[in-house]
Amino acid sequence: MKKILVLGATGTVGIPLVADLVARGESVKAASRGAREFEGAEAVRFDYTDPATFAPAFEGVNRIYMVMPSDSLEVEACLLPVIAFAAARGVKVVMQSVMGVAADEHNPYRKVERALEASGTPWVILGPNWFSDNFHMLWGPAVAQGELALPAGEGASSFIDARDIAASAAAALTTDRFDGQAFTLTGPQALGYREAAAVLSRAAGRPIRYTPISDDAFVAMLQGVGLPEVYGRMLAGLFSAVREGATAPVSDGVEVLTGRPPRSLERYASDHASALAG
Ligand SMILES: NC(=O)c1ccc[n+]([C@@H]2O[C@H](COP(=O)([O-])OP(=O)(O)OC[C@H]3O[C@@H](n4cnc5c(N)ncnc54)[C@H](OP(=O)(O)O)[C@@H]3O)[C@@H](O)[C@H]2O)c1
Known part of the structure; x- marks a missing residue:
């Protein structure tokens, strides 16, 4: 049986994706820079910045899951060489x-999507909305303090649970029915950050308050915890789409791919109540 290579296997989506594929009986290579061990999968070293790691990782593989590490801004430099490598071997890419x-069309992710579509190799593109999991990961320290300050204004987002992204990716990897298609992945309902904070508060059993702040205040706050200004500006830029309502639509992508509706923010919060409780 040909193997599935999961890049970013130690990531927010990678961890549940490897578990999902292993549970389906797939033969999985779990890739990370440290070749971390995974139950039921083959650990392999892979580094986007080190092309010497590509060939051993792709050995015996006919499908890959490709994700951009969220701590890097070099989207095209990271992903385009992997697409070229996969396309030269006829390996399917779920991006x-x-x-x-x-x-x-100038967005770097869009340019990579275009390159994948034109690569000649089978592909599926998944476009998730803001992850619910950010509340205990990216924004975890702020949530622990009970003070979530973001430049999201009163904009709503249909937050998606990382487990639903993983299940969607697993479906895209294990059938060719969805090849050549792009899917927007969202949760079942759009909520503003004020409403989301109320959901988190109920699950955590303590008050978590949302305060809308300016882009500059947000960037300064991130710099205060050691993040570079350029990264803060990139994140702040994403929030302008939230304020303009672009992250509010709800899609049927998860249901089409997995056959069941996506998890609500309430479900996410109750499943992560101890992490949210701080
Ligand atoms: N968070 C959101 O709300 C959101 C919303 C929509 C889209 N996205 C997109 O989702 C992506 C992030 O997904 P995620 O949160 O699942 O990823 P993630 O948690 O950032 O995980 C990515 C993994 O990549 C690995 N990695 C880092 N640098 C690497 C390198 N040079 N070579 C190989 N692997 C490397 C890391 O593992 P090791 O350190 O173990 O190698 C890490 O576990 C980003 O592209 C982001 O734009 C995020």
């Missing part, structure tokens, strides 16, 4: 992109 990038 985790970002919801809404098709509206801007």
Whole structure:
């Protein structure tokens, strides 16, 4: 049986994706820079910045899940060589992109999507909305303090549970029915950050308050915890789409791919109540 290579296997989506594929009986290579061990999968070292790691990782593989590490801004430099490598071997690529990038042909994720579509190799593109999991991961320290300050204004987002992204990716990897298609992945309902904070508060059993702030205040706050200004500006830029309502639509992508509806923010919060409780 040909294997599935999961890049970013130690990531927010990678961890549940490897588990999902192993549970389906697939033969899985779990790739990370440290070749971390995974139950039921073969650990392999892979580094986007080190092409010498590509050939051993692709050995015996006919499908890959490709994700951009969220701590890097070098989207094209990271992903285009992997697409070229996969296409030269006829390996199918399931790419985790970002919801809404098709509206801007200059967006680096969009340029990579275009390159994949033109590569000649089978592909599926997944465009998830903001992850619910950010509340205990990216924004975890703020949530632990009970003070979530973001430049999201009163904009709503149909937050998606990382487990539903993983299940969608697993479906795209294990059938050719969805090849050549792009899917927007969202949760079942759009909520503003004020409503989301109320959901988190109920699950955590303590108050978590949302305060809308300016882009500059947000960037300064991130710099205060050691993040570079350029990264803060990139994140702040994403929130302008939230304020403009671009992250509010609800899609049927998860249901089409997996055959069941996506998890609600309430479900996410109750399943992560102890992490949210701080
Ligand atoms: N968070 C959101 O709300 C959101 C919304 C929409 C789209 N997205 C997109 O989703 C992606 C992030 O997904 P995620 O949160 O599942 O990823 P993630 O948690 O950032 O995980 C990515 C993995 O990549 C690995 N990695 C880092 N640098 C690497 C390198 N040079 N070579 C190989 N592997 C490397 C890391 O593992 P090791 O350190 O173990 O190698 C890490 O576990 C980003 O493209 C982001 O734009 C995120």
